[in-house]
Amino acid sequence: MTIDRKERAMDQQKLKELVQDMSLIEKINQLLQVTSGFFIDDVELTGPIRENGITEQSIAQAGSVIGLLGAKKYKEIQDAYIKNHPHNIPLLIMLDVINGFRTIFPIPLAQGATFEPELSKRCAQIAAKESAVSGVHVTFAPMVDLVRDARWGRVMESTGEDTKLNSDFAIAMVEGFQGTNVGEEYSIAACVKHFAAYGAPNGGRDYNTVELSENTLRGYYLPAYEAAVKAGVEMVMTSFNTLNGIPSTGNQWLNRNVLRDEMGFDGVLISDWAAIEELQYHGYAKDRKEAAGLAMNAGVDIDMMTGIYSKNLESLIEDGTVKEELLDEAVLRILNLKNKLGLFENPYKDADEEKEKEIILCEEHRKVSLEAAEKSFVLLKNDGILPLKKREKIALIGPFVSEKEIYGVWSMLGRPEDTVSIAEAADKVRMDYEFTFAKGCNILGAEDSNLIPDQHVQEPSKEDEERMLQEAVEAAKNADKIILAIGEHRRMSGESASRSDLTLPKIQYKLLDAIYEVNPNIAVIIFTGRPLDLREVSEKSKAILNVWLPGTEGGTAILNTLINKVSPSGKLPMSFPYCVGQVPVHYNEYFTGRPYDPKTGGKEYRSNYRDIPNTPLYPFGYGLSYAKFQYDDIKLSKDIMSIGETIDAYVTVKNVGEYAGTETVQLYIRDCIGSVVRPRKELKGYQKVTLQPGEAKNVTFEITEEMLRFCKDDLSFGSEKGEFHVYLGTDSSTEEYVSFNLN
Numbered sequence: 001m002t003i004d005r006k007e008r009a010m011d012q013q014k015l016k017e018l019v020q021d022m023s024l025i026e027k028i029n030q031l032l033q034v035t036s037g038f039f040i041d042d043v044e045l046t047g048p049i050r051e052n053g054i055t056e057q058s059i060a061q062a063g064s065v066i067g068l069l070g071a072k073k074y075k076e077i078q079d080a081y082i083k084n085h086p087h088n089i090p091l092l093i094m095l096d097v098i099n100g101f102r103t104i105f106p107i108p109l110a111q112g113a114t115f116e117p118e119l120s121k122r123c124a125q126i127a128a129k130e131s132a133v134s135g136v137h138v139t140f141a142p143m144v145d146l147v148r149d150a151r152w153g154r155v156m157e158s159t160g161e162d163t164k165l166n167s168d169f170a171i172a173m174v175e176g177f178q179g180t181n182v183g184e185e186y187s188i189a190a191c192v193k194h195f196a197a198y199g200a201p202n203g204g205r206d207y208n209t210v211e212l213s214e215n216t217l218r219g220y221y222l223p224a225y226e227a228a229v230k231a232g233v234e235m236v237m238t239s240f241n242t243l244n245g246i247p248s249t250g251n252q253w254l255n256r257n258v259l260r261d262e263m264g265f266d267g268v269l270i271s272d273w274a275a276i277e278e279l280q281y282h283g284y285a286k287d288r289k290e291a292a293g294l295a296m297n298a299g300v301d302i303d304m305m306t307g308i309y310s311k312n313l314e315s316l317i318e319d320g321t322v323k324e325e326l327l328d329e330a331v332l333r334i335l336n337l338k339n340k341l342g343l344f345e346n347p348y349k350d351a352d353e354e355k356e357k358e359i360i361l362c363e364e365h366r367k368v369s370l371e372a373a374e375k376s377f378v379l380l381k382n383d384g385i386l387p388l389k390k391r392e393k394i395a396l397i398g399p400f401v402s403e404k405e406i407y408g409v410w411s412m413l414g415r416p417e418d419t420v421s422i423a424e425a426a427d428k429v430r431m432d433y434e435f436t437f438a439k440g441c442n443i444l445g446a447e448d449s450n451l452i453p454d455q456h457v458q459e460p461s462k463e464d465e466e467r468m469l470q471e472a473v474e475a476a477k478n479a480d481k482i483i484l485a486i487g488e489h490r491r492m493s494g495e496s497a498s499r500s501d502l503t504l505p506k507i508q509y510k511l512l513d514a515i516y517e518v519n520p521n522i523a524v525i526i527f528t529g530r531p532l533d534l535r536e537v538s539e540k541s542k543a544i545l546n547v548w549l550p551g552t553e554g555g556t557a558i559l560n561t562l563i564n565k566v567s568p569s570g571k572l573p574m575s576f577p578y579c580v581g582q583v584p585v586h587y588n589e590y591f592t593g594r595p596y597d598p599k600t601g602g603k604e605y606r607s608n609y610r611d612i613p614n615t616p617l618y619p620f621g622y623g624l625s626y627a628k629f630q631y632d633d634i635k636l637s638k639d640i641m642s643i644g645e646t647i648d649a650y651v652t653v654k655n656v657g658e659y660a661g662t663e664t665v666q667l668y669i670r671d672c673i674g675s676v677v678r679p680r681k682e683l684k685g686y687q688k689v690t691l692q693p694g695e696a697k698n699v700t701f702e703i704t705e706e707m708l709r710f711c712k713d714d715l716s717f718g719s720e721k722g723e724f725h726v727y728l729g730t731d732s733s734t735e736e737y738v739s740f741n742l743n
């Protein structure tokens with residue numbers, strides 16, 4: 001049978017007719033998502049899979065697939081699928097393309113540190129292009145969950161603790177993946193996740209219960225999802241957690257009233273992996289059938305991976321638990337997406353073997369990866385040891401010096417052979433610096449074996465461990481400066497990677513101690529997927545450069561920063577706690593009735609700890625540069641704002657240091673008195689300025705009444721008259737302010 005593609009172009013009417021023409025089973029199968037393994041590897045339909053409702057027929061007609069096929073295989077599978085499908089409907093391919101496809105960018109948390117959403121938009125465009133030519137139509141990104149607890153391993157997939165920053169990045173990433181419409185060349189559909197509030201699990205333990213007041217939910221957690229919806233995101237994914245007692249995947253109020261009716265989302269809602277089935281384990285559904293009915297009635301269109309809809313929807317419709325119109329609506333949404341992607345008339349879309357070779361990992365893409373990495377690094381401390389100076393004797397020590405797996409766990413296609421290590425980058429400038437190298441230790445030692453599940457890392461013998469340490473000590477003794485590259489193993493953050501402790505693997509402290517004893521001129525490079533407790537590292541080092549998990553061009557970006565080809569400019573998108581006992585910690589907390597004063601520290605009968613400060617070791621928005629910035633002349637254009645008016649806030653930023661650098665000037669506002677208490681301050685704007693030594697620039701922010709709105713007790717958003725403090729500074733701890741009144 002040949003299918004006339006021109007004839008296949010669809011409009012709403014045709015799509016509706018198509019749904020009407022489909023059999024019940026065909027429609028139900030559109031809601032099933034299976035892994036690509038079923039198509040490539042000829043997965044055997046063994047007992048449990050059959051019991052789950054996945055049959056040859058449901059696979060042959062499954063509406064979508066999760067996994068990568070590659071252009072060639074994809075075309076073969078798409079051809080066969082369409083040919084065999086009773087209505088020749090095309091298949092949809094989805095994949096987790098989080099921070100890059102094959103060209104890997106810094107993890108999302110690191111991208112948050114750039115305070116440059118436009119750059120993430122470019123990264124997403126590239127990721128979309130590389131995915132599209134490989135036959136991918138939808139990515140399960142961006143994750144916009146607000147995060148305040150560094151114990152949660154998935155903070156690495158978020159852009160941090162701030163509502164505005166998360167919303168800005170959500171919009172940029174959706175626009176980057178989708179372009180102006182998903183049908184255009186090299187665009188793929190985005191899927192914002194995980195709806196809702198997955199980033200607030202109790203105790204930072206993955207998949208755990210979430211309890212949030214509706215005011216906090218709406219005021220802080222929901223805006224980033226809504227921003228993605230308003231930016232036209234095509235898909236939304238439910239979250240695994242319960243939210244105030246109801247699992248998100250079965251929550252009608254959340255998915256129908258809030259997401260669809262209030263936010264206006266009309267795209268496809270997919271469950272997270274097996275989340276419909278999990279309604280049983282939450283104790284919310286008595287069996288799989290009830291779970292399927294709850295999810296369907298809550299508006300979940302696609303069942304990721306369980307066959308629970310395939311097995312139960314027919315009888316749920318027969319017995320009236322689920323109305324067939326609901327199924328039709330879900331099918332129509334899925335077909336609509338396929339149509340928007342242009343798959344009816346061009347089922348290959350952008351899949352192209354030649355373009356795969358030409359585009360994937362090309363120089364242009366690597367350059368953007370380098371730029372993103374350089375801009376994401378956060379200089380946490382520098383007692384003048386950085387940047388390195390030519391002719392200095394530098395010992396490059398640590399398990400990350402030659403490490404090439406320096407990308408996050410969600411970089412499915414990231415490959416060590418594509419990645420530049422610090423050692424390789426150093427090799428290129430060895431004429432100017434005297435480098436020596438020593439590994440010192442593995443990332444994990446024998447005592448750290450619980451930190452990743454199935455440790456693939458070969459444990460060295462006691463003798464080898466001792467030899468590595470001694471080599472490092474010798475290298476340190478003979479060096480002017482030491483660059484010590486240490487951190488979390490890449491598999492220590494990500495899904496199911498919660499930790500109760502935020503320090504480094506034990507073996508790495510042994511290395512730090514041994515080196516510190518012979519030469520304290522240490523600059524530490526930290527690789528991490530989450531904020532860490534860096535107290536000890538800070539005590540024993542003269543500089544700390546946090547490089548997260550930087551991706552394909554990580555080593556080059558680090559070297560460029562060390563030698564001041566670029567000055568660090570990243571700012572923390574998430575507070576680095578003083579210690580784990582302080583989390584969740586975030587800058588925009590409430591005062592309490594017995595406020596803590598950062599200037600005086602803890603006092604009796606105040607809201608503070610006896611043994612640690614309230615303030616994190618490094619606060620949100622914090623990050624140094626080789627340049628030194630001075631803020632002067634903070635002022636406002638007027639001190640009264642009436643509704644409909646705006647106020648300009650000005651500040652002069654001068655570079656009083658000896659190196660050029662880029663500063664992210666941050667605007668925070670405090671609403672002094674509110675009918676619902678207001679945070680200490682909230683980020684309302686940020687701008688980057690690049691300054692040569694001695695140069696000064698004026699920076700202006702416009703303050704609008706809209707910026708002053710918040711979620712009130714009746715859950716409406718609005719501003720309230722009264723006094724506001726305006727802070728313009730280098731990070732969230734800035735104390736200086738000017739005030740105005742809203743009339």
Ligand code: BGC
Pocket residue numbers: 096140193272273495
């Ligand atoms: C994760 C999602 C992801 C999905 C598909 C789940 O375990 O929670 O974020 O998109 O798997 O890979």
